[in-house]
Amino acid sequence: MHRPTEWDSTSSPAARDHVCWGYRQLDDFVERAQDFLADGLAAGERVLYVAAGDEDHLAARLRAGGRFDEDLRRGALQVASVDATYTTGTVVDPAGQVQLYATATADALAAGFTGLRVAAQATSLVRTPAQLDAFARYEHLVDRYMATHPMSALCGYDLGELGSEVVAQLACMHPCAHDGATLFHLHGHARAGSAAALEGELDLEARRLWPLALERAGLRPTAGTVVLDAVGLRFIDHRSLLAVAGYAERHATEVVLRTRLSTPARLVELLDLTGVRVERAS
16 A cells, blocks of 8 residues: 655655654654754754753753754754643644744744744643644644745654554644554645645545544635645545535535546546536646
């Protein structure tokens, strides 16, 4: 089976703008974060590491082996504690959190940096169902922001604590994730004229996650139509198309699927689906 976009050192800069990284050992995430932040520093960005714990301890862990000493001194690398910023059980305000990062990005640019890069260990922000729902909405919303602004992020989630099904709900709202995290991605790095991009495979395994992702994305219609840039879609079954039709009916809109696949148009016709239109992508 094909895998959706996975992040490694050879991934393109565009694919690495917003990465979901599930881990089982914290050291694994710290190592990934070090590399991710180092790439940002090399590109002239201000970088920020956010995780649970004391800020001095977090900084010391990043500096293992003498890394980042000068970057910390000159303020190019900043460290923030999740515990000092959020109250346990707090439900994030998706739009408000995006605005906070938009302000931080603007501040970085004003200080002479080329942008903002964040590595965040966000497990403590998604422990309750309400937290998870709001944070998944935020992940998609901030991805829209990052698609057109000089901000990038590596989002870390503890697979051992949260479980793979929970992490999949977050991974599918990113353009890039660790190997096996999710079969599809619904994200904001889309072509002009599209509400979102859809990549990967929508089959029986996606039957629960796909409708949930659609609702959480909060897709913005233009003239009553929601256009999905599905050039990267490799497969979609009839159940997933029925979910799209249900979404269109609930939101009184039309969903346009722009794809290179030929089967979706035939399925829409055979099933006599309303509210769904398939266009052949170039």
